Amino acid sequence: MDTIFEFLFSRDFLFYVFSGVTIGSALAMVTRKNPVASLLFMVATLASLAGIYVLFEAHFLAAIQIIVYAGAIMVLFLFVIMLLNLGHDYQKDLKGGAWAIFAFVVAGAMAGVLARQYGGIEALPIYRDAHGPQVIDALLAEQGAVGVMAHPLFTDYVLAFELTGILLLVAIVGALALAKRRV
Amino acid sequence: MELDFSSQAHYFLALLPEIVLTVFGMIVLVTGVWNKEGEGKAGSESLGAWALVGIVIAAGANGWLYGVTQTGGEGMVVIDRFRLFANWIFLLAGALCVLISLAYITRQRIQAGEVYALMLFAVVGMMVMAGTENLIVLFLGLEVMSISIYALAAINRRDRKSAEAGLKYFLLGAFSTGFFLYGIALTYGATGTTDIEGISQAIRTGSAAGPLLAFGIAFLAIGFGFKVAAVPFHMWTPDVYEGAPAPVTAFMATGVKAAAFLAFLRVFMVAFPQVPDDWFPIFWWLAAITMVAANLIALVQSNVKRMLAYSSIAHGGYLIVGVVAANQMASGAMLFYLLIYTLMNIGAFAVVISVAYQGEDRLQIEDYAGFGWQQPLLGVFLTVFLLSLAGFPGTGGFIGKIFLLQGALDAELWTLAIVLVLATLVSYWYYLRVAWYMWMREASAPDAHASVFTPLSMRVALFGAAGLILFLGIFPSAFGFLDFVQSSVDSLFGAAAAVVQVAP
Numbered sequence: 001m002d003t004i005f006e007f008l009f010s011r012d013f014l015f016y017v018f019s020g021v022t023i024g025s026a027l028a029m030v031t032r033k034n035p036v037a038s039l040l041f042m043v044a045t046l047a048s049l050a051g052i053y054v055l056f057e058a059h060f061l062a063a064i065q066i067i068v069y070a071g072a073i074m075v076l077f078l079f080v081i082m083l084l085n086l087g088h089d090y091q092k093d094l095k096g097g098a099w100a101i102f103a104f105v106v107a108g109a110m111a112g113v114l115a116r117q118y119g120g121i122e123a124l125p126i127y128r129d130a131h132g133p134q135v136i137d138a139l140l141a142e143q144g145a146v147g148v149m150a151h152p153l154f155t156d157y158v159l160a161f162e163l164t165g166i167l168l169l170v171a172i173v174g175a176l177a178l179a180k181r182r183v
Numbered sequence: 184m185e186l187d188f189s190s191q192a193h194y195f196l197a198l199l200p201e202i203v204l205t206v207f208g209m210i211v212l213v214t215g216v217w218n219k220e221g222e223g224k225a226g227s228e229s230l231g232a233w234a235l236v237g238i239v240i241a242a243g244a245n246g247w248l249y250g251v252t253q254t255g256g257e258g259m260v261v262i263d264r265f266r267l268f269a270n271w272i273f274l275l276a277g278a279l280c281v282l283i284s285l286a287y288i289t290r291q292r293i294q295a296g297e298v299y300a301l302m303l304f305a306v307v308g309m310m311v312m313a314g315t316e317n318l319i320v321l322f323l324g325l326e327v328m329s330i331s332i333y334a335l336a337a338i339n340r341r342d343r344k345s346a347e348a349g350l351k352y353f354l355l356g357a358f359s360t361g362f363f364l365y366g367i368a369l370t371y372g373a374t375g376t377t378d379i380e381g382i383s384q385a386i387r388t389g390s391a392a393g394p395l396l397a398f399g400i401a402f403l404a405i406g407f408g409f410k411v412a413a414v415p416f417h418m419w420t421p422d423v424y425e426g427a428p429a430p431v432t433a434f435m436a437t438g439v440k441a442a443a444f445l446a447f448l449r450v451f452m453v454a455f456p457q458v459p460d461d462w463f464p465i466f467w468w469l470a471a472i473t474m475v476a477a478n479l480i481a482l483v484q485s486n487v488k489r490m491l492a493y494s495s496i497a498h499g500g501y502l503i504v505g506v507v508a509a510n511q512m513a514s515g516a517m518l519f520y521l522l523i524y525t526l527m528n529i530g531a532f533a534v535v536i537s538v539a540y541q542g543e544d545r546l547q548i549e550d551y552a553g554f555g556w557q558q559p560l561l562g563v564f565l566t567v568f569l570l571s572l573a574g575f576p577g578t579g580g581f582i583g584k585i586f587l588l589q590g591a592l593d594a595e596l597w598t599l600a601i602v603l604v605l606a607t608l609v610s611y612w613y614y615l616r617v618a619w620y621m622w623m624r625e626a627s628a629p630d631a632h633a634s635v636f637t638p639l640s641m642r643v644a645l646f647g648a649a650g651l652i653l654f655l656g657i658f659p660s661a662f663g664f665l666d667f668v669q670s671s672v673d674s675l676f677g678a679a680a681a682v683v684q685v686a687p
Binding site: 110113114116117155156157158159160163164166167169170171173174175176177178 | 191
């Protein structure tokens with residue numbers, strides 16, 4: 001009995017569970033015709049992705065993922081869809097079955113090639129020399145979960161960080177310019 | 184002056200042109216809010232003047248950066264002559280587009296504050312794209328530019344076509360951005376870094392994962408193809424270029440295209456020169472198909488804006504030849520060609536805006552009948568721009584094409600060179616057809632073009648653009664300009680040259 005419990009809560013098994021839920025709900029999200037349903041599947045995708053982050057011991061990232069994406073942004077999406085009353089649109093809007101099949105075949109072939117690649121990836125030099133779990137554990141102990149993210153964000157990646165600010169400003173200005181009532 | 188990126192204050196100096204433009208963008212934005220509706224004309228033009236002041240100061244900062252060298256530290260921004268030359272092109276495109284849009288924006292009663300602010304932000308995005316050596320920052324620059332342009336394309340709220348153009352561009356652009364981002368992710372997975380020098384090093388030392396890298400490069404190429412509207416990915420271009428407000432179209436056709444080309448020139452010349460097999464065939468076919476298809480479709484267009492859209496796709500094809508050639512000659516030629524292309528394309532759009540009464544009224548080719556005789560100055564200008572676009576001897580477009588051809592021949596791309604020449608010959612037909620309508624056809628009425636007006640700002644832009652095109656077409660090497668262009672691409676090939684020396 002204990003061994004089954006251990007197996008069910010082992011990292012390997014949980015990883016496959018979360019991965020399966022992520023991929024399954026992502027597929028469901030793009031195939032549902034009802035916008036509300038596909039949005040809820042997207043929430044499921046994001047939430048199970050957060051589970052994978054937890055397995056990687058990126059707890060801070062997982063919390064952010066839940067709070068910002070699954071929590072705030074997706075709920076806003078849901079509000080917008082319901083307010084605009086888009087939930088009753090069950091018409092089929094994807095046309096061309098042949099193209100859909102073609103797209104799935106191409107995507108599947110790519111996934112196969114990538115899977116083959118990742119199979120032997122540990123042998124690659126860049127992965128052998130990459131920061132292993134020990135390095136990350138040491139960093140976490142030294143700086144804490146937030147510090148490990150904040151430190152590079154404001155030093156090495158400060159340009160990207162500031163640029164993201166401008167990006168958000170541009171997006172807000174653009175959205176307001178297009179959406180305000182009186183021009 | 185020496186910059187050391189281990190001190191964060193030096194980022195401010197290294198990014199001075201971008202920071203100046205961002206600050207002026209915000210000034211224009213906030214001033215635009217206070218601009219009362221009743222003030223209308225004067226207010227809207229003063230906002231454009233503010234934007235111009237920002238561009239001029241940023242140009243000054245860009246010139247100052249020539250005296251700066253980087254001594255230490257790892258910054259994500261590069262200080263090299265390639266970036267600075269690219270900045271000249273973007274600033275020029277921005278300034279010319281502001282100049283030609285002043286009257287249009289006022290007359291169409293478009294929110295001027297947002298327009299000029301978004302234009303400045305778009306220029307910032309372009310400068311970041313061409314000036315970074317990190318794929319993440321490149322992506323952010325691309326997004327700053329693209330989102331500004333999406334909004335600009337739809338900015339004319341009274342025009343259904345403008346809204347359609349904005350939506351189409353946004354959806355397809357977002358889609359292509361996904362490809363581009365996935366390409367970055369795969370490249371990162373294959374090499375363990377997003378720094379393009381680091382990628383090149385990982386490939387050189389053999390630690391990169393081959394097939395993964397090939398996928399990454401292919402996806403990057405797809406994202407690139409969308410942004411420069413290379414032919415299998417060009418479907419959005421005619422509708423968007425036709426529907427967007429004409430000054431925005433001019434900006435899209437020049438600035439955005441130049442930014443995409445220059446950013447990807449850096450990526451492919453610095454990061455991927457060791458694996459030409461992964462991208463050479465892709466770009467070879469992109470170039471060939473783009474040149475042939477775009478020129479053939481342009482032959483049957485009767486709407487001038489649409490014709491210029493296909494013409495810009497065709498010019499993208501010529502420029503991809505420069506990427507395929509992947510040598511210093513061709514890259515220098517691309518810089519030269521992009522500069523000339525910016526001048527001649529914005530110039531052509533300026534005359535189109537004038538003919539359309541600073542709006543979107545008369546865009547059919549029949550509307551140009553007899554235009555040259557009734558408005559001789561504008562007629563001569565448009566003729567110069569069209570001849571340069573077609574690549575007539577004596578214009579900058581001709582010199583640019585010659586350099587591109589020389590680069591292609593240096594790389595022994597015989598087929599592409601022949602296709603380029605033949606495509607150019609085909610393009611004469613549709614460019615000269617407009618000129619023929621202007622000079623050889625009778626106008627529908629003796630005063631058909633009497634109410635065409637060209638404000639002073641647009642005349643300044645037209646004189647400047649036409650003058651530079653003719654000057655560079657006749658004396659391309661005046662003031663050591665050609666050497667200046669060629670030396671601007673040195674930094675892209677410095678790493679590659681070092682490799683050749685190291686390799687046995």
